Amino acid sequence: MPTTTFYHLDPQKKQRLFEAVLAEFSQKSFADSAISEIIRRAKIPRGSFYQYFEDKLDCYLYFVSQIQTERNQTFLKALKKSDGNLLLATRNFYQISINEIINGPYAAYFQIMIQAHDFRLHRMLPHGSQQQLTDQLYENTNLQLLKVNGIDEFRCLIEMILNIFFRSVGRYFYCQQAGNFQPIETIKKQCLTMLSWLENGVAK
DSSP states (O other): OOOHHTTTTTTTHHHHEEEEHHHHHSSOTTTTTOOOHHHHTTTTHHHHHHHOSSSHHHHHHHHHHHHHHHHHHHHHHHHHHHOOOOHHHHHHHHHHHHHHHHHHHTTHHHHHHHHTTGGGGGGGGGGGGHHHHHHHHHSSSSSSGGGOOHHHHHHHHHHHHHHHHHHHHHHHHHHHHOOOOOOOOHHHHHHHHHHHHHHHHHHO
């Protein structure tokens, strides 16, 4: 992850660098992207880049972690707004996040990332971020509304909720790549249907 020098950067310079990284990874896969393009966009010397990051992968993982943090905050805010009703918060999280991923400022990045299978690199992210999200959700969830016993079962539930989300969004981009364009409402409906199965079961 970034060095102490990076975290001490002037906020405007840090934002300019983030925007340069976003632009590069929104146009090219990780393999095809180049540090030379990032520093050109950010208007910094190559030596400065290596004062901030160990290498391109370190820079990429920092970028992904920032996006993940934003998504985590979206989920947590939805939960607090729903007075601890996790499933209601999940519905709101799906609606908001699907719009952001498909039409938001990171849409091009997500498309490139999924089509190039760069999501495999996400396994190298520190697990602290998702664990922190789970802990925060657990603390703010009304557990009386759920059939879960303890944090371990709750963690499994959150993993299922997030897998529904990522699987649906990934399928959207794969279909788009194949020329089979789907309305955004179709993706939302798929997520909500699978969430309903999780909530109510699929047996008649």
